[in-house]
Amino acid sequence: MPSALRLRLGLTAVLAASAVLALGAFYAGDSEPGPVDARLGTAAYDVGPPWRNVALALDFLGEPAGATALVVTLMAGCLLLRRPRAAALVAAGATAAVVTATLLKSLVGRTIHGDGNLSYPSGHTAFATALALAVALAATGRLGLGRTAASALVLGAALTAGAAMGWAQVALGAHYPTDALGGWCTALAVVPAAAWLVDRTADRMTGRAGGRTVERRTDGTTRRPPGRRPANRPADRVEDRRAGHTADRNAGRTAHRTADRTTDRRPGRSTGARTGRIAGRTPGRTADAVHREVR
Template sequence: MTQDDIGRSRLPARPALAPAVRRPVVALALLGLVALVVPALIFAGDTGPSRLDLRVEKAVVESAPGGTYDLIRGIDWLGEPVGRALLLVVVTLACLAAGRRALALTSVVGIVTVTLLATALKPLVGRRIHAGFLCYPSGHTAALTAAALIVGLLLADVLNLGPIAGTAVILGVTVAGAAVTSWAQIVLDAHYPTDTVGGFGLALAVVPATALLTDAALRRTGGRRA
């Protein structure tokens, strides 16, 4: 091992949350928590769509272009266990390829945590669709939103963006990922529109929290090594 290799090994890992966007992302996480909790309280125990759900559903289904069924099924597949695992691997490898090990760890822990929480919250909220299937929050939307959010964090860091531009990129990529997934779930009638809002909020709350915990653990580890 050369002296340069030794020097590089002693350098602290880049944080999962770039300092320039840490505060805005934490603020987004708080908004995500609101987006998760408020609909959960409103629709707990419901067995049918709300008026808002019916209006959004009608607008989305009627505006869906023809010939997109295969695309919709493909998006839906990414939220299934195998597709979700593939998505996790791809996003994590992208973080590693960019030298963002902390963000790669956040990718694995964040997406897995979002998946587990979406499953655990469904019976707690007790909202059902199609006469029996638990549906809030949407696990498909949560998983793909989490992956999109990590991609946004990676882009903001790699491009060395400031707070405003970085937050815009993170939010833009995250909302795009959530919107595409929500669209597919609504057209397939797999979830009520407000279920997808809950999935979006879950990812927006969990991923930044995971990143903050990862960075805190890295700081403690670095301190002990020093």
């Protein structure tokens, strides 16, 4: 997860989880559409071709066969782009969203078209939204977007995918509109947590390997972990040898300059000798001028 989006996605996850719980408590044990469902669902129920065919195609992507094919395709694309954390987030985010939605259905107990058809929240909508969030998080790092642009991309992708799948479920009569809303909020609540967990686990595994100084997040961005580099690495040994050679050269130069100053100050050497040496080094200057300078 991009560090710039952690706070925003964290707050979004908290609000989404609150919405899921509030709607679940309101519609617990119910089997009839609520006031919101009656208003929103009237325009979407019983659509005809070609929109019904579009709804059926979207619905297939949420079924076990279609969902598996979609997840495998996205993971393969992430691995080809060398984004293993993004591939892990695709699998973890989709799985977390579907499992959470399934558990909530049993807890809430809302039904549609009979007692055996649990409806809240919509698992199809949660699945589609989770995939869109995972892909958008990977794209933010790949494109190098700023905080505002990245937030717009992530939330826009989640809204588009959730609205499309939610409309398909309502149009086919499989869910109420509030079921789709609950599925959308479920994905917004669990995917940021899944992204944090993937990054945390990958960081620990990279730290145990001990061979990398740069770590890659689920969105493709990198960070340098704290602490010193592992000891006895070839690069460290080369730097140590270079530092040793530099220290030896500096020590040699210092000793040479010290010896020159000591020689100049030895007893027995007259001011005239020093004057002659300086005059020899400074063409065009008279011995008297140099003698006065030395004195």
